[in-house]
Amino acid sequence: MKKQKITNFTVFFILIFLGVSSVFAQKGPKDKFVFGPLNPIKMPKVETVELKNGLKLFLVEDHEYPTIDLRAMVHTGSVYEPASKIGLASLTAQALRTGGTTFQTGDEIDQELETMAATIETYMSRDNGYIMVSVLKEDIDKALKILTDILMNPAFAEDKIRLEKIMQSSVISRRNDEIMQIANREFGKLIYGRDNPYARHPEYATIAAVTREDIVDFYKRYFYPNNTIMAVWGDFDAKSMTSKIRNTLGKWKSAKLNIPAVPTVKYQYKYTVNLIDKPDVNQSNIMIGHIGGLRSNPDFPALNVMNSILSWDRMFKKIRTDEGLAYAVWGYYGASYQYPGIFSNGAQTKSESTVYAIDLMLKQMKRITEEEVTDDELARAKDEYLNTFVFNFDSKDKIVRRTMTYAYYNYPLDFMEKIKAKVEKVTKADVLRVAKEYLRTDKVQILVVGKKEDFDKPLSALGPVNVIDITIPSPPQPKEQ
Amino acid sequence: MHCKKEFYRKLILFLVFIAVFTCFSLAQTFEAVKNQVKVHTLKNEMKFIVLERHDAPVVSFHVYADVGSANESYGITGISHLLEHMAFKGSKVVGTTDYEAEIKVLNELDALYDEIKKEKSKVKPDEAKLKEMEEQFESLRLKAKEYVATDEFFDMMSKEGDRGLNAYTSNDATQYIDSLPSNKLEFWMAMTSDRFLNPVFREFFKERDVVMEERRLGLETRPMGKLIEDFFATAFKAHPYSHSVIGHMSDLQNITRKDVEEYFKKYYGPSNLTVGIVGDVNPEEVFEMAELYFGRIPSSPKPEPVRTEEPEQWGERRVIVEARSQPLIVGGYHRPDARHQDDAALEALANILGQGRSSRLYQVLIKEKKVAIQTGSFNGFPDDKFPNLVAFFAFPAKDHTSAECLELIDKEIARIKEESVTSEELTKFKRNAEKNILNRMKSNSRMAALLTYADVVLGDWKLTFDQVKDIRAITEEDVKRVANTYLIKKHRTIGEIVPEK
Numbered sequence: 001m002k003k004q005k006i007t008n009f010t011v012f013f014i015l016i017f018l019g020v021s022s023v024f025a026q027k028g029p030k031d032k033f034v035f036g037p038l039n040p041i042k043m044p045k046v047e048t049v050e051l052k053n054g055l056k057l058f059l060v061e062d063h064e065y066p067t068i069d070l071r072a073m074v075h076t077g078s079v080y081e082p083a084s085k086i087g088l089a090s091l092t093a094q095a096l097r098t099g100g101t102t103f104q105t106g107d108e109i110d111q112e113l114e115t116m117a118a119t120i121e122t123y124m125s126r127d128n129g130y131i132m133v134s135v136l137k138e139d140i141d142k143a144l145k146i147l148t149d150i151l152m153n154p155a156f157a158e159d160k161i162r163l164e165k166i167m168q169s170s171v172i173s174r175r176n177d178e179i180m181q182i183a184n185r186e187f188g189k190l191i192y193g194r195d196n197p198y199a200r201h202p203e204y205a206t207i208a209a210v211t212r213e214d215i216v217d218f219y220k221r222y223f224y225p226n227n228t229i230m231a232v233w234g235d236f237d238a239k240s241m242t243s244k245i246r247n248t249l250g251k252w253k254s255a256k257l258n259i260p261a262v263p264t265v266k267y268q269y270k271y272t273v274n275l276i277d278k279p280d281v282n283q284s285n286i287m288i289g290h291i292g293g294l295r296s297n298p299d300f301p302a303l304n305v306m307n308s309i310l311s312w313d314r315m316f317k318k319i320r321t322d323e324g325l326a327y328a329v330w331g332y333y334g335a336s337y338q339y340p341g342i343f344s345n346g347a348q349t350k351s352e353s354t355v356y357a358i359d360l361m362l363k364q365m366k367r368i369t370e371e372e373v374t375d376d377e378l379a380r381a382k383d384e385y386l387n388t389f390v391f392n393f394d395s396k397d398k399i400v401r402r403t404m405t406y407a408y409y410n411y412p413l414d415f416m417e418k419i420k421a422k423v424e425k426v427t428k429a430d431v432l433r434v435a436k437e438y439l440r441t442d443k444v445q446i447l448v449v450g451k452k453e454d455f456d457k458p459l460s461a462l463g464p465v466n467v468i469d470i471t472i473p474s475p476p477q478p479k480e481q
Numbered sequence: 482m483h484c485k486k487e488f489y490r491k492l493i494l495f496l497v498f499i500a501v502f503t504c505f506s507l508a509q510t511f512e513a514v515k516n517q518v519k520v521h522t523l524k525n526e527m528k529f530i531v532l533e534r535h536d537a538p539v540v541s542f543h544v545y546a547d548v549g550s551a552n553e554s555y556g557i558t559g560i561s562h563l564l565e566h567m568a569f570k571g572s573k574v575v576g577t578t579d580y581e582a583e584i585k586v587l588n589e590l591d592a593l594y595d596e597i598k599k600e601k602s603k604v605k606p607d608e609a610k611l612k613e614m615e616e617q618f619e620s621l622r623l624k625a626k627e628y629v630a631t632d633e634f635f636d637m638m639s640k641e642g643d644r645g646l647n648a649y650t651s652n653d654a655t656q657y658i659d660s661l662p663s664n665k666l667e668f669w670m671a672m673t674s675d676r677f678l679n680p681v682f683r684e685f686f687k688e689r690d691v692v693m694e695e696r697r698l699g700l701e702t703r704p705m706g707k708l709i710e711d712f713f714a715t716a717f718k719a720h721p722y723s724h725s726v727i728g729h730m731s732d733l734q735n736i737t738r739k740d741v742e743e744y745f746k747k748y749y750g751p752s753n754l755t756v757g758i759v760g761d762v763n764p765e766e767v768f769e770m771a772e773l774y775f776g777r778i779p780s781s782p783k784p785e786p787v788r789t790e791e792p793e794q795w796g797e798r799r800v801i802v803e804a805r806s807q808p809l810i811v812g813g814y815h816r817p818d819a820r821h822q823d824d825a826a827l828e829a830l831a832n833i834l835g836q837g838r839s840s841r842l843y844q845v846l847i848k849e850k851k852v853a854i855q856t857g858s859f860n861g862f863p864d865d866k867f868p869n870l871v872a873f874f875a876f877p878a879k880d881h882t883s884a885e886c887l888e889l890i891d892k893e894i895a896r897i898k899e900e901s902v903t904s905e906e907l908t909k910f911k912r913n914a915e916k917n918i919l920n921r922m923k924s925n926s927r928m929a930a931l932l933t934y935a936d937v938v939l940g941d942w943k944l945t946f947d948q949v950k951d952i953r954a955i956t957e958e959d960v961k962r963v964a965n966t967y968l969i970k971k972h973r974t975i976g977e978i979v980p981e982k
Contacts, residue, residue: 026773027671029575029637035664039538039761064536065510065919107848110838115909117916136507136916163851170807170854170879177806179702280805280981283697317631324690327698348698380640387642390662394537395923 044396046403047238051246053254054226058403059241060233062396066137068234068241070147071401073408074129075259076222079197087202088210091164092218093124099160102153106160109146118143120150126198127262127338128408129222137235140244148248151223156215168207169475175201176470179278180348183285183449186468190274190445191291191342197263198339204475226254231404233397265340267291269443273463276449276470284354284450285346288361290440292334292341296411300335301422302430303438307332308381309373309431314364315345325349325357331365333438337409343439351454355461358446365444369435372428385423392416507915508949514922515946518932519764521771525780527751529771530932530942531764534925540760541645542669543929544657544677547755547937548748550726551652551787551867559728560736560744562650563692567682567741568657569634569648572675576633576683583628587683590621591738594686598735622686629683638672641665645926650726652864653938660926663761667770674774677749685738693734696727704804704978708811712976713863715800716813716870720791722863750781755937757929791815791868798974809978810883812890813862813870816967820939825951826959827860827871827967832910833902833960834858834893835873839909841893842873850889852881866938870974871967883977894968901961914952 027033047059078089097120100106113120118135120143135143176182185201192199230249232241269290297303310331319329326347334341345365349357393399406413447468448459459465514532522528549561573580597614600606638646638659645660661669700706710725717723727733756775758767794815816827835842835858846853855876862872875886921927936942 026777027667029572029672029675031671033665033668033671035668038662038664039535041537065923066507067916067919107839107844114837114839114913115905117909117913134920136912163848166851166878167854170876173879174807174876177704177804281702283694283702320691321632321684322626322687324687325694327691327695348702349694350697380636383640384642387640387662388644390537390539390642391644391660394539394925 038390041390041393043393044399045238046400047242049242051225051250053250053252054224055245055249055252056229056407057242057245058229058231058400058407059236059238060231060396060400061236061238062233063235066235068135068137068140068143068232068236069397070131070133070230070232071404072131072228072230073404074131074222075227075257075408076124076129076218077127077262078124079126079262080222080260081218083195083200084206085210085214086200086206087168088214088218089129090124090202091161091168091207091210092215093122093129094164094167095156095161095215096150096154096219096223097122098164099154099156101149101155103149104146105155106157109150112142113146116142120147140236140241144244144248148252151249152252154219156212156219158212161212161215165207165210168202169204172202172204172207172472176472179281179283179285179449182276182278182470183287183346183447186274186276186449186470187287187289187344187445187447188342190272190447191267191289192265196265198265203473205473208476222259224255224257225249225252227257227259229404229407231397231400233400262338265291267340269440270445271443271463272445272466273459274445274447274466274468275452275459276447276468277452278449279451279453281351281449281451282454283348283350284357284448284455285348286354286358286361286450287447288345288358288365288444289343290444292336292343293438294340295335295337295415297335299434299438301419302426302434303333303335304385304419304423305378305381305426306368306373306431306435308384309377310364310368313373313377313380314368315347315361318364319347319357319360323357323360325353325360329361331361337405337411343444351451352456354448354450354455355457355459358448358462362441362444365439365441369432369439369441372432375428378426378428378431382423382426386420389420507919510919511946511949515943518942519768520942521764521768523751523772523776525751525776525778526783527771527775527778528755528936529768530755530757530929530936531762531767532757532759532928532932533762533764534759534928535761538663538761539644539660539925540663540666540669540758540762541660541925541929542658542673543757543759543926543933544673545755545757545930545933545937546655546657546749547653547753548655548784549651549653549864550724550728551721551864552748552784553721553724553728556732557728557736557740557744558724558732559692559696559726560732560740561655561748562726562728563689563733563736564741564744565648565650565655565657566688566692567685568676568680569632570681570683570688571630571634572679572681574675574679575637575672576630576681577628578630579628580681583625583683584681586621586625586628587681587738590618590625593618593621594737625683634672634676641668652722652726653866654934656930656933658926658930660760666762666767670770670774674778677754678778680745682738682741682745685741689733689736692727693730696730696733700725700727701730704802704806705809707804708800708802708809708976708978711800711802712811712813712974715798715976716815716974717791719789720867721787721789722791722867722869726863746781747784750783751775751778752780752783755933757931757933759925759929759932787867794972794974797970800974800976801979802977803979803981805981806978807879808877808883808980809874810877810886810975811872811874811977812887812973812975813872814968814973815868816860816871817868819861819865819869822951823963823966824860825948826955826963828914828952829902829907829910829955829960830897830964830968831858831860831871832913833906834897837913841897842875842890845889845893846875846886850885852878852885852889854878856886856890883979887975894964898961898964898968901957901964904957907955907957907960911952911955915949918949 044060049057081088098106116139121132123130188199315329315331326349329347331345333343519531642662648657842856846856853875858873862870931945932942935945
């Protein structure tokens with residue numbers, strides 16, 4: 001008995017001592033940390049509903065703040081506009097929002113929305129149309145009514161079409177003002193081809209060619225409930241929210257759809273050196289790369305790990321930290337959902353170190369295809385991916401928006417978890433294999449936007465130089481009255 | 482890592498930065514959040530503001546150093562931001578393979594750099610001697626590099642899952658942000674206290690080069706960047722808001738590692754640091770750990786406030802940047818700092834004038850007259866802590882001019898000065914403000930930023946929630962009064978990009 005008591009006391013004191021020491025012992029950054037288990041991620045329930053008219057909904061309740069948000073994706077995109085009317089898709093999306101409805105002018109809608117601190121915005125990208133709604137929960141009925149009206153009864157008022165055309169033409173006039181914008185645009189054209197739907201851009205003439213009839217036709221071809229999916233999250237009860245949507249957007253008429261597949265890309269690997277001379281800058285914008293791939297590629301997880309090492313350990317550490325040559329520098333094999341991304345490497349460096357920096361970047365790209373990455377590099381890249389994984393689930397809106405995006409592009413809804421499982425297994429050999437298979441470092445296209453007079457060496461040191469003219473074609477002459 | 486370009490931030494955020502509550506349910510929401518906030522100040526005066534939020538097992542950290550480019554003087558412009566870059570270079574433990582050996586070489590390197598500078602400043606420098614010293618400098622630099630564990634601070638943080646690893650420097654402040662899985666709290670404490678206790682500014686000269694590239698990237702190759710730099714140099718003739726956050730190129734070329742060390746000693750004492758922590762943590766545990774890890778930083782006096790004040794302006798000022806670019810016009814009127822009682826009414830004024838599709842400027846310049854494709858108005862230009870500007874801007878539409886835009890803007894300003902705004906406009910402003918602040922509170926990281934900002938700049942973290950009471954009280958008469966008090970032509974500066982012929 002007595003002995004037992006002493007033992008208990010001893011244990012008690014040891015526990016106190018351990019407890020105190022584990023809480024109060026100060027650790028150095030390099031001491032061993034034993035991390036306790038992470039509190040579990042509370043996965044929200046994503047309700048999936050399809051209305052009779054074909055509108056697909058994903059709903060998530062989030063009661064922390066009294067707001068409601070809605071995002072929709074419409075199967076459309078600028079890839080579907082004719083080459084003679086580039087800008088049509090975007091004009092349609094904008095005029096849909098600003099051009100009013102059968103019942104209200106666009107200006108009245110602006111006024112009503114802003115009075116209740118709500119927003120409804122519409123966008124067009126290359127391969128989707130996007131709608132964004134944000135509202136305080138007490139105003140959800142009014143916001144849904146306006147959204148339904150916009151989608152069902154757009155008026156496309158002439159005056160607003162004229163305004164949107166002025167906006168787009170003005171954007172064209174400004175497109176050579178900033179060198180980074182020039183570099184991104186022209187590099188895209190080098191990779192996809194200048195007339196390709198994934199790279200082309202409007203001109204004054206293609207904007208001028210768009211009529212109101214074109215816009216109405218474009219709208220009528222794509223904007224249907226059975227061509228749309230929607231994510232909704234916020235402070236609501238999923239059932240009553242569904243019935244609110246059924247009573248409003250449920251009236252939106254479906255139609256028989258004829259949406260062609262998005263265009264494919266035929267890429268010819270080739271080595272090219274391209275220059276845009278910009279005598280008014282003191283820094284070169286450098287882009288190097290070739291075509292990339294798709295996210296659905298089974299090698300996407302290994303490529304993800306390779307990207308992290310190429311961008312961070314190879315480009316950032318060597319070009320920026322060791323050499324001080326650039327503020328931003330990167331290298332990654334880009335992958336999109338349904339058309340190939342771009343293998344893109346970039347940096348901006350003072351004119352006097354242009355060719356030197358390109359040489360170093362090419363060297364790093366080659367190296368990753370020739371030798372295995374180190375254990376440390378692999379461990380860092382994988383740990384970062386896996387330890388930041390929880391941030392994919394740290395808000396309900398991220399989860400529901402991702403679900404919608406996967407559904408839009410026909411990806412499995414647990415795509416991200418699948419990638420994670422594969423990333424866990426990536427080896428050094430995998431990284432080398434995918435680098436060898438997907439990077440063609442002898443056949444890259446190089447683009448420099450900069451002041452050639454100040455380069456350390458003429459660009460011709462890299463090969464025959466193709467000079468790109470970025471002069472903006474003049475607007476068409478107005479027709480005679 | 483990133484220099485916050487205030488202008489672009491303002492352009493983007495001008496739509497979303499205001500603080501008001503008019504709605505009852507929202508007022509309750511905010512009051513509930515406010516009551517969750519816990520505060521603890523260490524003996525060395527370092528302050529921790531903590532909000533627990535257990536939605537997801539993550540936590541965001543925001544270290545707010547009350548120092549920015551407004552604390553700089555000629556010769557060291559850009560040093561706040563350069564220091565921010567150097568704060569990623571590690572400590573006596575992190576980023577090095579042998580600190581004792583390394584520091585000797587770093588000191589030799591500094592001494593040699595001073596010698597080179599001295600020689601260069603002579604009327605007739607000895608070129609042969611200079612060349613020899615420069616070669617020696619390069620070989621010493623490479624020797625120092627042998628002891629460097631490259632970017633180890635970044636590597637260690639990102640390996641543990643630091644999603645938001647970054648930092649920003651503005652005119653008022655330098656802010657360091659991290660977001661980690663919440664079981665890494667103690668690791669953050671160990672890394673961050675070490676970072677600010679024993680920093681070693683290694684690889685200084687190459688990082689200075691990186692910052693010069695950042696200046697070229699953000700400012701010198703961009704017409705808008707050039708305009709903003711010249712605009713502040715014109716609007717402020719005395720107060721240090723007059724120079725850009727990134728600093729003058731010649732200062733960047735001459736700042737030394739010793740300069741940065743001295744600056745660090747002066748401005749990174751614990752009394753000048755405020756930490757916001759929001760997420761899946763227990764405040765009591767945070768405070769205990771803070772005592773243990775940050776309590777060991779020796780106290781130091783709060784640095785002297787900025788002495789120079791901007792004197793009254795004697796007449797309208799104009800500044801022009803000629804560039805291969807389409808035109809742009811920006812204008813700003815002097816106004817008091819963010820703590821001033823007129824702040825809320827000035828926010829209402831800027832909002833009603835130029836924020837949103839139904840604002841005055843958007844309606845007239847874009848919808849009706851179609852002379853601009855973008856226009857807006859905002860406060861806190863370039864920043865909030867000191868008297869600043871209430872500003873407007875317009876991007877003229879193709880074939881239209883800045884002058885046309887300015888004429889219409891002036892008409893709208895005159896109209897507000899004479900008639901004030903409508904009660905509908907004021908209600909709209911209040912409602913939008915309440916929703917915008919709510920949206921900003923949703924993310925842990927932004928919430929941590931709001932709390933530290935309110936505490937340091939406005940003087941009390943509670944103002945994150947309470948300043949809305951002022952805004953709720955604004956009347957049409959207030960807006961008219963501040964318009965007439967501050968929107969005075971004599972007190973404004975106009976800046977323009979004029980297309981080069």
